[in-house]
Amino acid sequence: MVDKIKALKKRHKIAVAWAHDSNTIGALSKAVSDGFAEAIMIGRQNEITRLCGENGIKTGLFSIVDSDNEMTASKEAVRLARTGAADIVMKGLVGTDKFLKAVMDKENGLMLPDAVLSYVAALEIPAYHKLLFITDPAVIPFPDLDQKISMAQYAIEMAERFGIERPRIALIGASEKMSRHFQNSFDYSVMCKMAERGQIKNCIMDGPLDLFLACDKKSIDIKGVKTPVDGNADILLFPSLESCNPFYKGLMLFAQGELAGLVRGTQKPVIVMSRSESEKSKYYCVALACLMA
């Protein structure tokens, strides 16, 4: 991904709301040095300057906009994106709820009309032979059918940016069978038919599938299930936030996974990460946002 974005030789302007956070500053200085980003840091100027100094980063890499509270900083970042002065908005040390409030503001926010706000992430896992896109680990707790359709479309769009034509998307459940005890299996069958009929485009979709059938060809042979995803999924759509979130965190903790994610449904890419994420993860998110911008 980073190679792809470097090869584009284009710098995207990133407005960072409440930028006084070492990991964020570090990630952006690297992105600026790597030639694909320009950063507008919004926050207390002296604090940002101090953190740059502590980390041996030249303040000259960034433009700094002085702001004295996190809400106004968030609004300013969004305003810069709306007016075209920025291509990407990024959350710094501000709380997610406050930041998203500015993004989702009906009059001054960044939402596309009638769009569903959701989250798509790209996961690099040493045990899997390619990137795996997952949705939604962060925004929609229990997606309904319409939200699931939007989630699928966002993930397909992201996979396409990575050069994957007709990505294979697995709709994840506990089993491949349809059951009235699992409403998700009903939603999934409706989505599969929509994909067959061209109502969801540019993908190979199947579900419900359990994780083994989605990502492991051997399991398919053992179970004898016919599935066009063929144990070779590019995208996993999870039935709930609470299933997707532990999935990626488990992989990061126990299987050396790396993740880059983005909020979707906005006019411009919005980077939302947990404040505790590493500098490396934040750097990947910045690269991903530049790729999607």
Next chain:
Amino acid sequence: MVLKTLADLKKIVIGGPTKKLILATAQDQHSLGAVLRAWKDGIIEPILIGDKEGIQNICAENNYDIAGARIIHEPDIQMAVEMSVKMVSSKQADILMKGKVGTSSLLKCVLNKEWGLRTGNLLSHFALFEVDTYPKVIAVTDVAMNIAPNLQDKIAIINNSVSCLMKLGYVLPKVAVLGAVEMVNENMEATLHAALLSKMYQRDQIKNCIIDGPLAFDNAVSLESAQHKGIKSEVAGDTDLLLMPDIEVGNVLYKSLVFFAKAKVASLILGARVPIVLTSRSDSEQAKYDSILLSAAASK
């Protein structure tokens, strides 16, 4: 094997074992005519239960040869129906057919918990249509029995129909789940059911058939229509069985095929211990005869 015409039903049953058919309240001209014809053809052996004098009068008026037919005299309609169902229940016959009695009285007896013909399956109506404009017989369900089937009902209706088609010699009949459009639309429940049924077929949860839907009527029966719309489907244009979204669509389709397309029809009630010939009192003698052929084939 696929039926090209309803006359093909005769090839299936001729030479097979003769089935015992009980005609409940037999004093009905068209029913008697059809039953006696099937008897003469060696397809069934009739047991006529009803008003003996009435039966004999009809036969005399219409020159029906009734010599040698078993008649059980029971002039009371309700009693005659009860007796008919009880005899089927005690395995004295293979097929039950409705005569003069009203449909609801007959079904009430069929559904009797102590001596009726319940199997635990849903009862459903199954009809075969022959029209000049389609290259083979097309089965349609449910046009007469289940009013607004839910998803579970539709699974049962498909299973009933597919096992009947298998008895007729079909292998993996193609089932089209009918909608107003071939797209999934959340505001049209039939299209959602269709998607669910398709997936259950793909996962082998509904067996012995190939299911696709939603398909609009034109896509279901015309390959050209389906191709025109760019639909990729294992079923479109080659449907053996059309699953109706509800009784209103089914009933109107059935009657428009008969009235406007001059369709020939044979029909049955499935899901009971034996096939039940339950044609409408207004159906022609030919339709009743074809339905008897169908019941004999389905009672294998």
